[in-house]
Amino acid sequence: MLTPQNLQRIENLKKSYPHSQALVLPVLWIAQEQYGFISQDTMKEVAALLKLPFGHILGVVTFYTMYHTKPVGRNHIEVCTNVSCMIRGSQKIVRELEEKLGIKMGETSNDGAWTLSEVECMGACGGAPMCAIGEEYYENLTPEGVERMIESASKRKVGA
Amino acid sequence: MDPVILPNIPKLHTIDVYEANGGYKAFKKSIGMAPEAVTDEVKKSNLRGRGGACFPTGLKWTFMPKKTDKPKYLCVNGDESEPGTFKDRQIFESNPHLLLEGTLVACYAMGITTAFIYIRGEYGKWIRMVEKALDDARTRGYVGKNILGSEFSAEIIVHKGAGAYICGEESALMNSLEGERGYPRIKPPFPAQYGLWGCPTTINNVETLSNVPCIINNGWDWYSKIGAPKHPGPILVGVSGHVNHPGVFEMPTGVPLLEIIHKYAGGVPGNKAIKAVIPGGSSTPILRGDQLEGVSMDADSMKAAGSAVGTAGLIVMDEDTDLLAVLARIAKFYHHESCGQCTPCREGTGWLEKVLNRFVRGEGRGEDIDLLMDIANNIEGNTICALGDAAAWPVQSMIRRFRDEFEKRVGAHPVKEEAA
Numbered sequence: 176m177l178t179p180q181n182l183q184r185i186e187n188l189k190k191s192y193p194h195s196q197a198l199v200l201p202v203l204w205i206a207q208e209q210y211g212f213i214s215q216d217t218m219k220e221v222a223a224l225l226k227l228p229f230g231h232i233l234g235v236v237t238f239y240t241m242y243h244t245k246p247v248g249r250n251h252i253e254v255c256t257n258v259s260c261m262i263r264g265s266q267k268i269v270r271e272l273e274e275k276l277g278i279k280m281g282e283t284s285n286d287g288a289w290t291l292s293e294v295e296c297m298g299a300c301g302g303a304p305m306c307a308i309g310e311e312y313y314e315n316l317t318p319e320g321v322e323r324m325i326e327s328a329s330k331r332k333v334g335a
Numbered sequence: 336m337d338p339v340i341l342p343n344i345p346k347l348h349t350i351d352v353y354e355a356n357g358g359y360k361a362f363k364k365s366i367g368m369a370p371e372a373v374t375d376e377v378k379k380s381n382l383r384g385r386g387g388a389c390f391p392t393g394l395k396w397t398f399m400p401k402k403t404d405k406p407k408y409l410c411v412n413g414d415e416s417e418p419g420t421f422k423d424r425q426i427f428e429s430n431p432h433l434l435l436e437g438t439l440v441a442c443y444a445m446g447i448t449t450a451f452i453y454i455r456g457e458y459g460k461w462i463r464m465v466e467k468a469l470d471d472a473r474t475r476g477y478v479g480k481n482i483l484g485s486e487f488s489a490e491i492i493v494h495k496g497a498g499a500y501i502c503g504e505e506s507a508l509m510n511s512l513e514g515e516r517g518y519p520r521i522k523p524p525f526p527a528q529y530g531l532w533g534c535p536t537t538i539n540n541v542e543t544l545s546n547v548p549c550i551i552n553n554g555w556d557w558y559s560k561i562g563a564p565k566h567p568g569p570i571l572v573g574v575s576g577h578v579n580h581p582g583v584f585e586m587p588t589g590v591p592l593l594e595i596i597h598k599y600a601g602g603v604p605g606n607k608a609i610k611a612v613i614p615g616g617s618s619t620p621i622l623r624g625d626q627l628e629g630v631s632m633d634a635d636s637m638k639a640a641g642s643a644v645g646t647a648g649l650i651v652m653d654e655d656t657d658l659l660a661v662l663a664r665i666a667k668f669y670h671h672e673s674c675g676q677c678t679p680c681r682e683g684t685g686w687l688e689k690v691l692n693r694f695v696r697g698e699g700r701g702e703d704i705d706l707l708m709d710i711a712n713n714i715e716g717n718t719i720c721a722l723g724d725a726a727a728w729p730v731q732s733m734i735r736r737f738r739d740e741f742e743k744r745v746g747a748h749p750v751k752e753e754a755a
Binding site: 203 | 406415416417418419420421423424455456457458459460490492494495496497498499500511512513514515516517532573574575576577581582583613617648650652656660661664665668671672674
């Protein structure tokens with residue numbers, strides 16, 4: 176169940192929009208923040224809360240890439256491989272990450288610490304090649320710098 | 336010219352420094368003018384949208400009905416997702432109050448009382464920066480009811496996207512804001528007639544609205560004399576790829592591409608030759624490096640050169656770049672981001688990707704070049720929104736300008752992974 180604090184946040188959001196359906200994306204963000212991912216049960220909960228059909232919520236969740244329908248690692252590394260990053264060596268960064276973490280693109284490590292994903296352009300082309308870990312952007316990556324980045328990311332508090 | 340969108344002033348993102356440097360002056364001046372006069376000023380300035388289409392901003396504002404029983408809305412498009420584009424993020428980070436001020440002026444000019452700033456979900460950190468600026472602006476009385484003791488009231492809401500390139504398309508953005516899948520809508524009706532929740536709506540890009548305060552402060556005449564006469568003003572050019580100093584540079588429109596690459600971005604590493612550039616984000620037609628002389632960053636020059644300003648996200652590729660690998664990557668992107676409503680785009684973008692990957696693997700067939708052109712031609716113009724065109728243009732332009740690259744790869748041996 177969504178926490179009373181989160182339900183209050185949702186209640187406050189209602190004032191900003193003329194129709195409650197506009198809350199679908201914000202509420203899914205809050206739900207994902209609380210649960211870590213959006214399960215079918217969570218979709219049902221959100222649907223009931225906003226008085227919308229379950230199918231509508233399912234449709235929205237599966238349309239947007241940032242909603243996770245499965246758990247992701249505590250550190251979610253998203254590597255951009257689009258043009259600006261690609262021509263500045265993102266493939267080498269991907270290889271280095273796969274090697275250092277012992278997982279392939281799209282996988283989560285057994286201890287649940289790391290998930291590695293390939294993503295489309297994140298709007299940091301001036302710092303290519305880049306990746307994001309959570310909301311933090313790491314730019315101008317080099318294969319040699321990957322290990323340092325992993326170390327510093329693993330020291331950060333979860334969710335920070 | 337001195338930069339006006341991203342001036343080099345420390346801590347400009349804070350409201351104190353922003354106000355100390357003339358911030359919110361344009362807004363104060365606006366609410367002392369008739370709303371029509373504000374729109375007129377923007378119209379005469381010749382400001383053209385910075386989101387990609389270069390549509391005249393003032394003209395767009397006049398499309399909004401003056402008398403209507405329905406509420407009117409402004410959407411600020413901060414979905415910035417076109418590969419090679421990273422300029423709006425710089426505004427969120429360095430000058431968020433400029434965006435808020437431009438938003439308020441636009442609201443006043445069009446009689447709008449609610450604006451939504453839609454920012455892509457990946458920009459979580461920058462969303463918080465804009466929210467902080469918005470809180471401060473509200474505290475100082477620039478946002479809310481009866482702003483600065485006037486009759487004018489306006490509310491601004493920051494809305495977080497969730498990862499979908501298509502939501503940068505204006506009608507998809509509105510559907511997304513309404514809590515739907517981000518499907519583009521058939522036009523007409525246009526947003527000014529039937530936008531958010533069926534109400535009159537205007538959508539402007541972040542950089543576009545950030546141009547508005549300097550127009551109000553200095554007058555349309557001043558603005559219209561900056562840069563290229565038919566596409567004037569300051570423009571943020573994001574340079575990435577094979578340059579020594581990639582980054583976002585503010586300059587007047589009309590600066591030659593070669594000057595942007597060599598003077599602003601420090602030239603190509605190792606002084607290598609430029610093989611090709613993508614001038615305005617991945618959807619704009621690719622240009623040959625040996626044909627850049629005389630081409631500048633403004634709508635007319637770009638059109639004459641057979642490309643477009645787009646988002647002014649300039650990607651530079653040196654002589655060693657595998658252009659077919661680049662094109663295959665672009666095709667993969669549009670295939671991934673196609674919303675799936677229109678068959679030509681949903682199916683065609685996948686076919687483009689598959690055939691291009693055949694070339695990358697060295698398995699291209701002679702007839703595949705014409706096949707690619709045929710697929711691209713059958714997507715272009717046959718879809719609800721411009722994503723289909725965006726997928727077709729890079730392929731068409733690459734075949735026209737670099738046909739030899741394809742021919743070289745017909746039946747060739749598989750290329751090494753390193754080449755990518």
